[in-house]
Amino acid sequence: MLLIRGHAGGTTLTGTLYERGERPPTYRGAPDDGAPYVWVCDSFYEVESGGQVQTINDEERRVAFEAPSPHGFETREQAIRDAYDHIRTQFARLGLPSSDVDFELSKVHPET
Numbered sequence: 001m002l003l004i005r006g007h008a009g010g011t012t013l014t015g016t017l018y019e020r021g022e023r024p025p026t027y028r029g030a031p032d033d034g035a036p037y038v039w040v041c042d043s044f045y046e047v048e049s050g051g052q053v054q055t056i057n058d059e060e061r062r063v064a065f066e067a068p069s070p071h072g073f074e075t076r077e078q079a080i081r082d083a084y085d086h087i088r089t090q091f092a093r094l095g096l097p098s099s100d101v102d103f104e105l106s107k108v109h110p111e112t
Contacts, residue, residue, distance in 0.1 A: 004041075004080065005104040006087030008096045009056040013087050015041025017079050024070065035072025037079040041086055042068055045093045056094055063094070080105075 002017040017039050018024035024038035043066040051064040071086075073079035088098040 001108045002080075003106045003108055004039075004083045004087070005106070006084075006091065006101045007104065008091045008101040009094065010058065011054055011056055013042070013044075013090055015039060015083055015087065017076075017083060019076065035074065037073040037076055038070055039073065039079050039083050039086070040068050040070045041083065042066065042090075043086075044090055056096070061094065 001019060001022055003014055004017055005012050005014045017037060020036040024040065044063045045066075047062045047064045049062065051062040053060050054063045055061075071079075071082060073082065084103060087103070088101050091101050092098060
């Protein structure tokens, strides 16, 4: 399992990539096609009211989160590439340029 983090504007978005042989979470909307790699991450966007207050570039903004967005892939490279694109898109929704996003990958060993 890989945690893929994108850092930008003083905040972080983390998603999880379940690799071949690992069991991704099961819930409504999760892929059930037996994909060997499954990426799961929140999506968010800025709102005028409600949502959750986040500090981005030293400015308080209201952000609403959508349900996690699971996606299945055939290759690890394809999954990581899409994960990076997904994270860049979330920050772009808040007006942060994709060039401002720094990535970090961490291997996690799930408990058996």
